[in-house]
Amino acid sequence: MxxxxxxxxxxxxxxxxxxxxxxxxxxxxxxxxxxxxxxxxxxxxxxxxxxxxxxxxxxxxxxxxxxxxxxxxxxxxxxxxxxxxxxxxxxxxxxxxxxxxxxxxxxxxxxxxxxxxxxxxxxxxxxxxxxxxxxxxxxxxxxxxxxxxxxxxxxxxxxxxxxxxxxxxxxxxxxxxxxxxxxxxxxxxxxxxxxxxxxxxxxxxxxxxxxxxLDSRTDFRLEKLSGTKVYLTPLDDHSEQALTDVWRSLTNNVPPHSETLENLGREIPVNKTCAGVAWFTFDELCRQPLGASDFLRIAQAYHTIILQGVPVLEARRRNEAKRFINLIDALYDNRVKLVVSADAEPNELYDAPTGTEVFEFERTASRLIEMRSEEYLADEAGIEN
Structure with a gap:
């Protein structure tokens, strides 16, 4: 036929x-x-x-x-x-x-x-x-x-x-x-x-x-992430190339497309997605007026998020830090896989002497460390894609 x-x-x-x-x-x-x-x-x-x-x-x-x-x-x-x-x-x-x-x-x-x-x-x-x-x-x-x-x-x-x-x-x-x-x-x-x-x-x-x-023999996504470095630092040409390599592996070089997610009457643009993977920059998610429910919607839509360019966040960027905290909470709670390029290790990403975000970020740093472990990458619980 x-x-x-x-x-x-x-x-x-x-x-x-x-x-x-x-x-x-x-x-x-x-x-x-x-x-x-x-x-x-x-x-x-x-x-x-x-x-x-x-x-x-x-x-x-x-x-x-x-x-x-x-x-x-x-x-x-x-x-x-x-x-x-x-x-x-x-x-x-x-x-x-x-x-x-x-x-x-x-x-x-x-x-x-x-x-x-x-x-x-x-x-x-x-x-x-x-x-x-x-x-x-x-x-x-x-x-x-x-x-x-x-x-x-x-x-x-x-x-x-x-x-x-x-x-x-x-x-x-x-x-x-x-x-x-x-x-x-x-x-x-x-x-x-x-x-x-x-x-x-x-x-x-x-x-x-x-x-x-579709009863394939294995979870191919987990096979590709197993043994892969998924937290890349510092921000340099090497980490950006590694991010691209992971993207190509996860998407099998299938050309990406853009789409829009809707949440409570708002639109969340997704400029690059393929095969259940979405690529975002830090600015696209954490410098925009997105809330916890928006990050939950993203977590429900994709099994893997690639997040590019997380900077060290100073006290003057507390709003961005708060959004980043909410983003990681949503991804962690839904067991979404995260591949990230950042300018520092998790415990050094928030540089502020005081404020509620200081204490909240301790949990975020702990979760980022766990999310790059083999145990987390092998966990299918809660994933909907």
Whole structure:
């Protein structure tokens, strides 16, 4: 089915090129998922070609036939098995022009906002509360035919209430979903409040996607970090090159992309991310008006953070020090892996004689030391990616 698409623009072809270059080891489970992704890409291409032919036939007086959307994919498995890497490759080669990739959390936050606005418009127009889901679903389907979701998980009752009605409409309009998750679809929102509201959606989802468990032999991310120096000091050309080397190893040289995280109505720009890894500079996180909940959102979105250029913080930079403390707390509590370049060892990063941050930073320094240990790097507890 995939022969019509050149090997160089298939997931399996790009995956094999990475194997040949020594960037990754071949894994049978990953190769099997790559084949499924290529089959879906070919099916999307064929459906689009058929739709165009059907439209041309209608122009010349022939009957226009409906083209059924292919089934999407729901890829789940334990952390570090390569789900996000394969999604990166698939999204790069997907021929569907109306494609969108998003963290599921961001997509749902945006959808709730659109539903709120649609409800206001309908109320003003009709003088009554009409169902706002239909115009929102129609707008999404008009914009996007292929929806790719990272971190598909349901933890919020508001999302659970909305999912069934929204995706019923999206699937009716031919939207195809590809998702990665750590959770078997049957366990979505497990033990959640009023879980019965989501059960029809779970049933619908499994009708519209093929469910694949990515059961790779190991956590490749931990293999790559094991034995790697993840706290690099001082700030010089050597540490910056080492940071780049770790990035390339973790992302397998797959080109990065940018994205935006949403949190409580605010946007957090992520300028460089790939394969569940995000690269930030100290200034991007700690010189911006970000709070503890923003750092928690980052910790929930990525399994590894690369943090570039942490300076020695003097008393006059106490606001930046406070943000850095909150950032490390969020990453530590969620067992996120941290690779950092800094101008001094952890115990020497905060240079101030007095203030509450002095005592708080003692905990931060202790955590930074622990976060570079083999025990911490091997700990999967709490990781959601």
């Amino acid at each position: 995939t022969e019509a698409i050149p090997t160089t623009v298939t997931v399996k072809g790009r995956y094999q090129a990475m194997v040949d270059a020594g960037e990754i080891e071949a894994d049978a489970a990953q190769i099997a998922v790559a084949r499924h992704l290529d089959d879906l890409n070919a099916a999307l291409t064929e459906a689009r070609i058929t739709t165009k032919k059907s439209a041309l036939g209608w122009l010349f007086g022939k009957r226009k036939t409906a083209v059924a959307a292919p089934k999407g994919l729901y890829i789940w498995g334990s952390v570090g098995r390569g789900k996000t890497m394969l999604m990166d490759l698939f999204y790069q080669v997907a021929t569907e022009p109306k494609k969108r990739r998003s963290h599921f959390h961001e997509f749902m936050a945006e959808t709730h906002a659109r539903v709120f606005e649609a409800r206001k418009v309908l109320s003003e127009k009709n003088g009554k509360n009409s169902d706002p889901i239909l115009p929102v679903a129609e707008a999404i389907a008009e914009e996007t035919r292929l929806l790719c979701f990272d971190e598909f998980t349901v933890t919020d009752i508001a999302d659970a209430m909305l999912l069934g009605r929204l995706f019923t409409k999206l699937f009716e309009r031919g939207v195809v979903v590809v998702a990665t998750s750590n959770v078997d679809p049957n366990d979505l929102y497990k033990d959640g409040l009023n879980r019965n509201h989501i059960l029809p959606f779970i049933e619908l989802l499994q009708q519209k996607v093929d469910v694949l468990k």
